[in-house]
Amino acid sequence: MIRLENITRSFGSLQVLKGINLEVEKGEIVSITGPSGAGKTTLLQIMGSLDRPDSGHVLYNGRDITSLDEKELSAFRNKHIGFVFQFHQLLPEFTAIENIAIPMLIAGNSMKQANSRAKELLELLGLQDRADHKPSELSGGEKQRIAVARALANQPDVILADEPSGSLDTRNKEELHKLFFSLRDMLGQTFVIVTHDESLASMTDRTIHLLDGVISG
Numbered sequence: 001m002i003r004l005e006n007i008t009r010s011f012g013s014l015q016v017l018k019g020i021n022l023e024v025e026k027g028e029i030v031s032i033t034g035p036s037g038a039g040k041t042t043l044l045q046i047m048g049s050l051d052r053p054d055s056g057h058v059l060y061n062g063r064d065i066t067s068l069d070e071k072e073l074s075a076f077r078n079k080h081i082g083f084v085f086q087f088h089q090l091l092p093e094f095t096a097i098e099n100i101a102i103p104m105l106i107a108g109n110s111m112k113q114a115n116s117r118a119k120e121l122l123e124l125l126g127l128q129d130r131a132d133h134k135p136s137e138l139s140g141g142e143k144q145r146i147a148v149a150r151a152l153a154n155q156p157d158v159i160l161a162d163e164p165s166g167s168l169d170t171r172n173k174e175e176l177h178k179l180f181f182s183l184r185d186m187l188g189q190t191f192v193i194v195t196h197d198e199s200l201a202s203m204t205d206r207t208i209h210l211l212d213g214v215i216s217g
Helices: 040-047 070-080 096-106 111-124 140-152 170-187 198-203
Strands: 002-011 014-024 029-033 055-060 081-084 158-162 190-194 206-211 214-216
Touching: 002 040, 014 040, 014 214, 029 040, 029 170, 029 198, 040 158, 040 190, 070 081, 081 140, 096 111, 096 140, 111 140, 140 158, 140 170, 170 190, 170 198
Parallel strands: 029 190, 029 206, 081 158, 158 190
Antiparallel strands: 002 014, 002 055, 206 214
16 A cells, blocks of 8 residues: 655765665555664654655655655645644644544535534544543543544554654553554555554554664564
């Protein structure tokens, strides 16, 4: 489903990625691990079209997105890719249901359609009683589950998660990890997760180890 071909990326004289080749299949949960500075987040950003490689190609179902211009990339990203970040990045002035609805409104859905889908996702994640709460009124675990719901809003091909449980306590961390696998089982959702969490990496279908800009092992 996703294929990276000979991806390189440098920042000044520092080459962060040195010819990465990687394939991710539909419904697969893949973790990317490695020491700080190994290039994990850079790789995830390139996979998610948030950054462009210096050379190489990123293909989704055979479509080379590295050839798209910025407007085309933005539309592709909104429709096909969901993101979950370490610190959730919910908009503080909006309620949970509004945060989830925003990607759908950007995609051109009506307010009625977006709210209906957002309510479905809140129920799916067991957060229907938090619909009208703003982020400041939610626990850390609830914020991250809302962020997952937002990532699912447009039924993306893949959810890319960057240290998604890094700011959570042990109980919420375990609940979030279980959620990823239940979403795969229920929806066939694909996940690529950058993580330092060894327990999460050990649960995933496959672990990609990055070291000095190359896949090791």
